[in-house]
Amino acid sequence: MPGMVRKLLGSTVAASLLFLTPALLILIVFRLLPIEQAFYLSFTRWNGGAEPEWIGLGNFAQVMRDPVFWAALRNNLLVLCSLPVWVLAPLAIAAIIHSGVPGAKFFRLMVFLPAVLSPVVIGAYFNVLLKHNGPLNSFLREIGLGFLAHQWLNDPDTVLPVMVSILIWATLGIGTIIYLAALAQISPELYDAAELDGASWLQRQRHITVPETRRTIEFWTLFVMISTFTTVFPFVYTLTRGGPGYSTYLLDYYVYDAAFFGGSFGYASALGMVLLVIVSAVCGLAFWMLRRGRTA
Amino acid sequence: MDAVRPIDKIKRWWPSWLLLGFLTLLSLYPFVFVTFTAFKSKRAYAADPVGPPWQPTLEYLERALTSGNMLGYLLNSIIVVGVAVLLLLLIASMAGYALSILKFRGSGAILLGIICLLAVPAAVVMIPLYRTVSQLGLMNSHLGLILTYTALQLPFSIYLMTSFLNGLPREIIEAAQIDGAGQIRVFRTIVMPLAAPALSTMATLNFLWLFNELLFGLLIMQDDQTRTLPVGLAVLQGQNTTPVPLLASGLLISLLPVLAVFFLAQRSLSRGLTAGAIK
Numbered sequence: 001m002p003g004m005v006r007k008l009l010g011s012t013v014a015a016s017l018l019f020l021t022p023a024l025l026i027l028i029v030f031r032l033l034p035i036e037q038a039f040y041l042s043f044t045r046w047n048g049g050a051e052p053e054w055i056g057l058g059n060f061a062q063v064m065r066d067p068v069f070w071a072a073l074r075n076n077l078l079v080l081c082s083l084p085v086w087v088l089a090p091l092a093i094a095a096i097i098h099s100g101v102p103g104a105k106f107f108r109l110m111v112f113l114p115a116v117l118s119p120v121v122i123g124a125y126f127n128v129l130l131k132h133n134g135p136l137n138s139f140l141r142e143i144g145l146g147f148l149a150h151q152w153l154n155d156p157d158t159v160l161p162v163m164v165s166i167l168i169w170a171t172l173g174i175g176t177i178i179y180l181a182a183l184a185q186i187s188p189e190l191y192d193a194a195e196l197d198g199a200s201w202l203q204r205q206r207h208i209t210v211p212e213t214r215r216t217i218e219f220w221t222l223f224v225m226i227s228t229f230t231t232v233f234p235f236v237y238t239l240t241r242g243g244p245g246y247s248t249y250l251l252d253y254y255v256y257d258a259a260f261f262g263g264s265f266g267y268a269s270a271l272g273m274v275l276l277v278i279v280s281a282v283c284g285l286a287f288w289m290l291r292r293g294r295t296a
Numbered sequence: 297m298d299a300v301r302p303i304d305k306i307k308r309w310w311p312s313w314l315l316l317g318f319l320t321l322l323s324l325y326p327f328v329f330v331t332f333t334a335f336k337s338k339r340a341y342a343a344d345p346v347g348p349p350w351q352p353t354l355e356y357l358e359r360a361l362t363s364g365n366m367l368g369y370l371l372n373s374i375i376v377v378g379v380a381v382l383l384l385l386l387i388a389s390m391a392g393y394a395l396s397i398l399k400f401r402g403s404g405a406i407l408l409g410i411i412c413l414l415a416v417p418a419a420v421v422m423i424p425l426y427r428t429v430s431q432l433g434l435m436n437s438h439l440g441l442i443l444t445y446t447a448l449q450l451p452f453s454i455y456l457m458t459s460f461l462n463g464l465p466r467e468i469i470e471a472a473q474i475d476g477a478g479q480i481r482v483f484r485t486i487v488m489p490l491a492a493p494a495l496s497t498m499a500t501l502n503f504l505w506l507f508n509e510l511l512f513g514l515l516i517m518q519d520d521q522t523r524t525l526p527v528g529l530a531v532l533q534g535q536n537t538t539p540v541p542l543l544a545s546g547l548l549i550s551l552l553p554v555l556a557v558f559f560l561a562q563r564s565l566s567r568g569l570t571a572g573a574i575k
Binding site for chain 2: 013015016017018019020022023024026027029030031032033034035037038041048093096097099101102103106107109110111112113114116117118119120121122123124125127128129133134135138139142169172173177181226229230231233234237238241251252255256259260265268269271272273275276279283
């Protein structure tokens, strides 16, 4: 037996398979088969209990007529409009920290800190902070700015921007750290030379920082774009539960909502499939635009 | 340059300081607020939600730990996340070894496939995954969530491991292989020690992500006894009757482990987050 094992391990392919088996097994059962299953379930009516019932394209037809789906899609696209802030704010912060500000190490740590907070903690914290009679409003009233007090999470007109601000804040730390790592690779002589030539701070950023960190900017842009479609669920769940009305329904929250609050697991699977198509399309478009921009 | 007058320093840097100082406040306030509020009574919070607790009380912290079951949630989180992190270390480094050092025809394709899984939204797989776990009879069990979490973080962990191992000098490994050491020995005694930095990064990131994960915890742990900390907190927060000091106590308890990791594992954290992002 040991001889056989040794012989088997002698061949690279067999050894590789041995080392790969646990990973492949878990990935197949918990990641790959579910995708195939999701595809199947999206063509069924299923309440989560009994056997799913095949209904063909029924769910997809319903998605197209579903006002909540369109509201969620619209909200997702509105969130996407904030992308420039999402991409440039951490770059600006990283550039400031990198420019040799005294206390850079401390500020770097502080800016990064929120990145380790769980979305649940962030959501619950802001939910309390922004309540009508919560700390923010009572603070504003106390310092005589009571007219700024606002129904932050209950006003359908402003709730989405409020939520986007929270999301941007929550990812600011990671973005800044990633940009800082990219900035560290730029030779300081470039900046010195530009400064000697009389380039202002802003000019140096535009002509040195942005082109030199281009790959990182692209990476972060794609990362944020995908995240807005796929990882906002816990924030929505703890901040607003999609409300008021449907004003903060986002697609990935709606999938959960349709399945686990609505009990329509088949329909929710179809929503998930539509989401997959949308994410792929958005990413594909972004890739294409980035590539075109590079060759131009 | 060495004789910069303080006044010049202030003149030059005050706008940066102002902005970074404001961001620092935003970062620190959640901790201040949660700590202040956890020690307040319900009435004191209603009267003054901002200030420090002038008459600190342990009432709500105690309630959170006992009847609020935060201690139970914390224990569940530690078991589930702890085992998943260890499993990920083992399984991902084995896979990384196969894909990066052994390499065979098709290993590149397998790696690409694994990376593609990273882009599949959780919303797509959550319903079938829920079905799989319940068909395996693993609902409301630690094992069910451990396996789900392992699968969730495996693509990233394998990617991290493979790219780290690809950067190692091949001579060391080849020398050992020529000496006739078996693959398992090369893996255990040579590759693993060399990979220590990657392993610590992987463990830190996986811990933080999984310790903070809500969606799959919510799906699989529907029984109060097996809930993890984020799930318990989200449920507590969802009840309109929850007093704010009680919620703050729960938040405070959940912040402490993450904060400890943040300060202990600073370096491996930023190393991991920036891997692959630059270039």
